[in-house]
Amino acid sequence: MTGPAPAPASWQPPATALELRALAAQRTAYAPYSRFRVGAAVQASGAVFEGANVENASYGLGVCAERTAVFAAVLAGARQLEAVVVCTDASPPSSPCGACRQVLAEFGPEMTVIVADAAGHRCIYTVRELLPDAFTPAHLDR
Numbered sequence: 168m169t170g171p172a173p174a175p176a177s178w179q180p181p182a183t184a185l186e187l188r189a190l191a192a193q194r195t196a197y198a199p200y201s202r203f204r205v206g207a208a209v210q211a212s213g214a215v216f217e218g219a220n221v222e223n224a225s226y227g228l229g230v231c232a233e234r235t236a237v238f239a240a241v242l243a244g245a246r247q248l249e250a251v252v253v254c255t256d257a258s259p260p261s262s263p264c265g266a267c268r269q270v271l272a273e274f275g276p277e278m279t280v281i282v283a284d285a286a287g288h289r290c291i292y293t294v295r296e297l298l299p300d301a302f303t304p305a306h307l308d309r
């Protein structure tokens with residue numbers, strides 16, 4: 168019996184709406200120092216919030232894309248985030264830094280994290296995979 172021809176190794180599925188929003192956000196990044204532009208799009212209850220990295224001449228003050236996206240969502244009232252897409256030019260795609268993993272865990276312990284590069288390669292994780300045994304609000308209930 169013959170099945171469908173296998174997809175070529177270079178083939179990637181078309182970008183989802185959330186991925187397109189993260190790609191659009193990547194273009195808004197302010198990254199004159201690292202020249203590493205990052206875009207993020209967070210989904211919560213049908214709404215999407217974009218973020219991008221914003222650097223500063225005082226280097227340590229820069230903020231990652233994931234955190235600007237999460238903070239935009241939280242400022243709009245979202246508290247339970249469902250998914251985030253992070254786009255960079257790194258290939259294979261780079262995954263969120265440790266600080267961002269902690270911030271994602273605060274508002275989306277069950278969330279899906281998709282990292283993508285410009286060629287459409289993706290890696291898909293859960294926040295739990297990226298930050299096992301996270302410090303959570305529950306630890307503050309003494």
Ligand code: THU
Pocket residue numbers: 198201203204205219220221222229230231232233262263264267
């Ligand atoms: N960056 C992000 O925006 N997200 C990450 O998860 C890793 C790093 C930014 C921070 C800085 O502006 C640039 O990428 C290089 O580190």
